Amino acid sequence: MIVAEHLVKEFRLTERKPGLAGSLATLFTREHRVVRAVDGVSFTIPAGAKTAYIGANGAGKSTTIKMLTGIMTPTSGRCLVRGIEPYRHRQANARGIGVVFGQRSQLWWDLSVPDSFRILRRVYDIPDAVYRRNLALYRELLDIDALGTTPVRQLSLGQRMRAEIAASLLHDPAVVFWDEPTIGLDMVLKDAVRQLVNRVHAELGTTVVLTSHDIADIAAICDSALVVDRGRVVHQGSIRDLLRTAxxxxxxxxxxxxxxxxxxxxxxxxxxxxxxxxxxxxxxxxxxxxxxxxxxxxxxxxxxxxxxxxxxxxxxPDLEDVLRRIYGGHREAPSTGVPGGGEEGAA
Ligand SMILES: Nc1ncnc2c1ncn2[C@@H]1O[C@H](COP(=O)(O)OP(=O)(O)OP(=O)(O)O)[C@@H](O)[C@H]1O
Ligand SMILES: [Mg+2]
Structure with missing residues (x-):
């Protein structure tokens, strides 16, 4: 259902020298450094699985998800989502997937949530019954009506995340990629979001790929885990198997x-x-x-x-202990250069 084969993503960065003089020099010199954010990752995620994509900060999770959602093109290797290469067929891929990037909005900044939903309904050609069922679900679990007609730009982080989560599921996608979807949500809403995705999964068999630094999200939602460390897969299997590595x-x-x-x-x-x-x-x-x-x-x-x-x-065993050991001492140094060489940025 979702396949990655030797997936590599490199960013070419222009080295920045320290200090103001260094910053100025950067404008004129062309010294490049290559950051390998994703380093030959291969995995298969079966249809209907709820997989936690786990790794320390900077491990390459968001970059991989950007390739799976078609936002970025791999440097080499390839991936397939429901048989489609996402970055080659962005539109066809988009029909079947739902995406939340907690760090970045997918919604129209100047529109209200109801207006955004009306547009999405048209874009995805969502049948009336599906649209109504989903809105009822969001009313019940996310209190979506409370967001009113405020433009998205004026919503709080937690309010916006509720709208993002709802929008990602509105068209009953076969696959959802949720990259830190519970950022900014209080405990009650986190719980509601976990319930929501589990209900949608139970009803529709949706494939879920989730990244979260909140272990409780993983425990409440996921049945399997894909663990990456420094751009490489270090574990793939059930959460139970992961715990056995304690x-x-x-x-x-x-x-x-x-x-x-x-x-x-x-x-x-x-x-x-x-x-x-x-x-x-x-x-x-x-x-x-x-x-x-x-x-x-x-x-x-x-x-x-x-x-x-x-x-x-x-x-x-405690999942947090297991992950602490996997992450331990393996922190990626952040990239300190400026993107260069025609490489696309966060798109
Ligand atoms: N657009 C970009 N240009 C240059 N380097 C980038 C870019 N995007 C990511 N990187 C680098 O690639 C590496 C992986 O980043 P990525 O955002 O995929 O990590 P992550 O696993 O999602 O981390 P986090 O848990 O903090 O969200 C990091 O070293 C990061 O600095
Ligand atoms: Mg990330």
Missing amino acids: DRRSVVFDHRGRPDPGPVRAEIERGLPGVSASSAEDGRIRVDYPADRFTSRQVLGFLLDRFDLADCYAPE
């Missing part, structure tokens, strides 16, 4: 008949070097172990041998 796992247990947890914790840490035991809620004990040194079977075996376990469970 380097630390835990077991929490309730120990009957040993009211003093101190000696229990000490015994565990002595018996399993590298493991840490701490107090958890309701007098339980939490055991954190490195996944590369112990299996859950070894840890559980040790605990069962020594203690009378009344209750025992393995909490899911």
